[in-house]
Each structure stands twice: as structure tokens, then as C-alpha cells.
Amino acid sequence: MQNDSRKTCEVCVIGSGPGGAITAALLAEAGMAVILLEEGPFLSQETCAPFSVQEMTMKYRNGGITPAFGKPKVTYVEGCCVGGGSEINSGLYHRTPPAVLESWQKEFALKEASVQAMEPYFARCEAELSVSTMPYSAPAPSLKLHQGATALGWKSMEIPRWYKYEIDSSQASGYLPVRQSMTRTFIPRFLAAGGTIIADTKAHRLLRGSNATWEVNALQKKSQEPINISAEHVFICAGAIQTPLLLLRSHLGSNVGRSLQLHPTIKITAEFPEVINTKDLGVPVHQVKEFSPRLSFGCSISSPPYLALGLLESERAEYAAVASQRMANYYAMITSSARGRISSLPGYDDPLVRYNLQENDFRVFKEGFTKLSQILFESGAVRLFPAVQGVAPVSSPDELPRLLASVVPSKTNVMTIHLFSACPMGEDKSKCALNSFGQLHDLKNLYVNDSSMLCSAPGVNPQGSVMAFARRNVLHFLESRRKA
Amino acid sequence: MIDSLFNATVSALCYSLLEPAYKGTEPNTGVLNQVADFALDQHSRMPDFLRLPFKLVCLFFVFETFILSGTLFHRQTLAWRRSRIQSWKNSKLSPKRDFIKFFDSLAWLSWYGFQPQESASPASLNAK
Numbered sequence A: 001m002q003n004d005s006r007k008t009c010e011v012c013v014i015g016s017g018p019g020g021a022i023t024a025a026l027l028a029e030a031g032m033a034v035i036l037l038e039e040g041p042f043l044s045q046e047t048c049a050p051f052s053v054q055e056m057t058m059k060y061r062n063g064g065i066t067p068a069f070g071k072p073k074v075t076y077v078e079g080c081c082v083g084g085g086s087e088i089n090s091g092l093y094h095r096t097p098p099a100v101l102e103s104w105q106k107e108f109a110l111k112e113a114s115v116q117a118m119e120p121y122f123a124r125c126e127a128e129l130s131v132s133t134m135p136y137s138a139p140a141p142s143l144k145l146h147q148g149a150t151a152l153g154w155k156s157m158e159i160p161r162w163y164k165y166e167i168d169s170s171q172a173s174g175y176l177p178v179r180q181s182m183t184r185t186f187i188p189r190f191l192a193a194g195g196t197i198i199a200d201t202k203a204h205r206l207l208r209g210s211n212a213t214w215e216v217n218a219l220q221k222k223s224q225e226p227i228n229i230s231a232e233h234v235f236i237c238a239g240a241i242q243t244p245l246l247l248l249r250s251h252l253g254s255n256v257g258r259s260l261q262l263h264p265t266i267k268i269t270a271e272f273p274e275v276i277n278t279k280d281l282g283v284p285v286h287q288v289k290e291f292s293p294r295l296s297f298g299c300s301i302s303s304p305p306y307l308a309l310g311l312l313e314s315e316r317a318e319y320a321a322v323a324s325q326r327m328a329n330y331y332a333m334i335t336s337s338a339r340g341r342i343s344s345l346p347g348y349d350d351p352l353v354r355y356n357l358q359e360n361d362f363r364v365f366k367e368g369f370t371k372l373s374q375i376l377f378e379s380g381a382v383r384l385f386p387a388v389q390g391v392a393p394v395s396s397p398d399e400l401p402r403l404l405a406s407v408v409p410s411k412t413n414v415m416t417i418h419l420f421s422a423c424p425m426g427e428d429k430s431k432c433a434l435n436s437f438g439q440l441h442d443l444k445n446l447y448v449n450d451s452s453m454l455c456s457a458p459g460v461n462p463q464g465s466v467m468a469f470a471r472r473n474v475l476h477f478l479e480s481r482r483k484a
Numbered sequence B: 001m002i003d004s005l006f007n008a009t010v011s012a013l014c015y016s017l018l019e020p021a022y023k024g025t026e027p028n029t030g031v032l033n034q035v036a037d038f039a040l041d042q043h044s045r046m047p048d049f050l051r052l053p054f055k056l057v058c059l060f061f062v063f064e065t066f067i068l069s070g071t072l073f074h075r076q077t078l079a080w081r082r083s084r085i086q087s088w089k090n091s092k093l094s095p096k097r098d099f100i101k102f103f104d105s106l107a108w109l110s111w112y113g114f115q116p117q118e119s120a121s122p123a124s125l126n127a128k
């Protein structure tokens, strides 16, 4: 690590999540001198148990307390550590659906983003992250979802993940699943290629330097020491909220921070008559895609702390102590066309995020509650606890009208873990912040290469899309330099 | 002075919110203290522009309790505290609801998160 407060490099990458880590690694491997700046700490995966309370305090932004203001508020969470969201996520992988790629090309004039053009980037990411299905049976709550949906004739499938499965006889399954997060994949590659990581350091502003360079003004979080990095090129990969915030603070770019999209999600905790949940449950892997992209269903983390949160709205959190082994959390995720806004507040570090769901979204939520309840009752659930304030548990499909009557903005708990699109890519300058390859329109040597570049909500788990587009943009950058 | 009042109120809130978890038994004060510390830490981690408004809502909560009962919230009986919490939970004003919801979520999340592994597992599998 370097100690002096002025540094010079060819490329400065800001943010080390999936977008930043792949960007930094590919650039360093191409022989460039790269500094990777990360606001959060550099922690290995083993530092804390996955999906634990400790993880929230160590690896989440603001300890996981990040609301988007609107009616209703939508709570969201983001990673804040080396590796970003990849260190805390479930690893569920999707390619961008063909219909979504098509709409991006049509509506945003995004070039070279057809299914064929994107194929090699997805394929390479899948190989490098070991994307695969489980070599053993999926967790019981996941199978419950699958069985219920299949019985109703709805399409449900196991979603592949970026996991390696090491043979380990001490595990009940015979395998030790190891998440291929950035600290296991692209960060070691970046370091091996000679890259420098500066962790615990936040970029606060970007300024134009002399000789067409960029100056990154950053602050070390613990010592509060300023660090200034002078770079020929800057890639901002600080995530869906912080990337537009940094640009807004630096007064750079247009169409920045005004088109945030997310996947609004509602939850139901289901109780079954038999044991379905164990301490080593792991990550559920099935998703119901019959109504996708409008509506998808899945099973989420179901440890006692998360079950208690699911039971909170029906004032039964204490029940998790008694029945956690018979319970699991499920979600319905919608694709909304609503667009939110990110604003920088004078005198404050954290941004104000505003997001208002559209009227139709609550109709889709009601459909989501209905269909998810149908699936769960079909798979044998005896009681459902919806995350809607004051709604008593639902014990049969006949009681659904009572639940649906309460699905209103002031009572429904809406959250998300998928955020994107606040700096969309494309040649249509009236709505895009970036060109088709991530460079800010009319700003030389300044790029965005993370989830904020996606033109709109992909309707599926987004990290696969983020990484494939990030790879494509870096290779395009390297090729342009080679030609020049 | 304001900080110690805030800390005492948050601790009392957490203890009261978690009452259904330890009702009729000797509460695990070690875990309860961890929960209160966690709630205070999380308050200091929340977005910077929300910290002061949250503190102000808390002071209003204390003030309202004082006007109604002549005593500070954390000096009240558990039953009285729970009825105040319930009335804020059901309030028409969203800052009141949000204030309670914030601590309710943190208290329950950490209550289960900080349990020693054995007691965190279900005490019984009998349906309620």
C-alpha cells in the first residue's frame, strides 16, 4: 500500500463491486496501471457468517438502513466492502432476457447489444464465475415453491449460481458450497496483475485536471486523510446510487440520477406442518418465471432473524422461536416502470433517494400476493404471514380477500435488493447519460461501468447483466485504445 | 444529557418491544443489552440526514410520555410502555409509525441474531 496522499495512475476505478472488480482486473491484465478505490473495508468471505447480523454491520451500506422515500417507502440494501454486493448476495445468475435487450436497443438506441453480440460476454462470465446448478438436492423451502408452482402448471426452475462445490465429507450434502464473489475471483486476479487497491477510502468529487487528466478527490474513512488521484481515465463503478451521486456532486454529465429503477418486492412467511428449515439451509435456488418479467416468485433467506422480520407485521415475531423449523420466507418481485431520483443534499454525505411506485404496481402486488399464496397453499402451507401491517395470518385461499383489502401503500412493506439504471447507456442523448459503451456523453475519458448503466430494470437478478456489459465495455475501451 | 436520555429511551424501547419473547421467563439480559447496543449503533450508521430527525422524534416521544404520565419513558412500567408503543404503532402519522417500526425490526432481528446457537433453535415444534 502507498502512503503519500497524491497518486498517479493510468486508470482509476471507483468501487469494487461486480462492475468495478471486473473492470479493474481486465484493465490491469491488459497491462495498464490501475488504482481501485473502495469505500468499504477489505474483508474476506470468512470474516462473518453469511446473512448474519454481523454481516449487516460489517459489509452493508449504512448497516442496511437505506430507505427510498415515496408512498410507500421502499427499503433497499447495498454492499459496502471490497467486492460490493457480490460479497453479500445469493449468487443467483441470469442472462439479460432477449426481450429486454431488444427494448434497450429500440428505446435507448443502444448499439451492439443483440443476443448474438452479447453471447460471448455472458459465456465468459459464466465460465469465470463457475456458474452452475447444485450437484445435490435444493433446500426444502425451495422445493416447496417448485412443487406448488408445478402443480399449478406454472413454469418454475432451479436458477444457476456463481458457486463452486468442493467435495467435503463433513457436510451433510457431501459438498461445501463456495460463493464466487469478487474477493474470490476478480479481486485476486486484479492484484496478481499488479493492480493497487485502496480500501476504506471514499471518492468525494471528480475534477478535470491538467493535460486532459481527471483528479479524484477521496478521503480515507478512518484517518480522514485526503487522497488525490490523478488518472488519465476514470471508471465510476460505485453502484446504482453512489455512481450518480458522485457525478451529481461533481456537476458532471446529463440525465444522471433521474431514472433509477428497481425491482419492488413484497414478502410472505409461510408455515408448513412439517420440518422444512434447518440451520444449514443455505440459499434457496428456485424461481417461478411463468409471469416474468411482470412478476416472479422465489424463496429468500429464512434464518430465525429474517423469519422474525417476516412475522413482524402480523405482530408474531416471537413465533419464530417456536416454529422456525417449519417456516420459510418467500417473495414476489415485480418489474415496475416507475423511475426514481437521486439527489445530493448540501452538507450531507448520504443521498436522498426518492421513488414512487405507480398506481398499477399495487394491482400487480395484489396479483403477486394471490398467486404466491396459491403456490404456497398448493405445496402444503398451513398458514401465511404476509408482510402487510396489521393483517392476521391467512389460513386458506378463502381468506385472501381480507389480505388483498389491506394491500395499500400505507400498510404494505416493500423492499428491494436490485437497483439500477440511474445513468442509462445508449445513443439517445435525450434520456441517456452514457454512450453505448459506458462513456459519459461528451466527456472524454470518463466512464460508468456498473448497475447504473443498465437502461432499465432487467426483470431478473441483475449481476449477470452488470458483469457482461462491464466486460463488453472494457474490451471496447481497450480495442479503441489499441486502434488509436 | 440529550444523548443519555436518547440511549435510555432506546434501551427501554428494545426491552419493551421484545417482551413477548421473554414473557413469563427470566430475560437473558446479556442478549437484551446487546440488542440495545445494536439499535444505538444502527442509529449512528443510518443515513446522516436522518439521524437528527430520528433523535428529535425520540425526544418528542419522551416528551409526550412525560406530559401524559409525569415520568420519563424508561422509568415507566412495562405494561404502560407497551401501551404507548402500541399507540404510536397504530398512529395515523407516519413518522410515529416509522420510529417504532425502525426499533421493532432492529430489536427482533438482533434478538434472534445474538441468541447463543442452542437457544436460538426452536424450543418446541408444537403449532400455536
Ligand SMILES: Cc1cc2nc3c(=O)[nH]c(=O)nc-3n(C[C@H](O)[C@H](O)[C@H](O)COP(=O)(O)OP(=O)(O)OC[C@H]3O[C@@H](n4cnc5c(N)ncnc54)[C@H](O)[C@@H]3O)c2cc1C
Binding pocket: A014, A015, A016, A017, A018, A019, A020, A037, A038, A039, A040, A077, A078, A079, A080, A081, A082, A083, A084, A085, A086, A088, A089, A090, A091, A092, A093, A094, A201, A202, A203, A204, A237, A238, A239, A240, A242, A243, A246, A417, A418, A419, A450, A451, A452, A461, A462, A463, A464, A466
Ligand atoms: C442482499 C443482496 C442479495 C442479492 N442477490 C443477488 C443475486 O442473487 N443475483 C444477482 O444477480 N444479484 C443480486 N443482488 C444484486 C447485486 O449484488 C448487484 O446488482 C450488484 O452487486 C451491483 O454491482 P455494482 O458493481 O453495480 O455495485 P455494487 O455491488 O453496489 O458495488 C459498488 C461498490 O462501490 C463502492 N463505493 C460506492 N461509492 C463509493 C465511493 N464514493 N468511493 C469508493 N467506493 C465507493 C461500494 O462500497 C461498493 O463496494 C443482490 C444484492 C443484495 C444487496
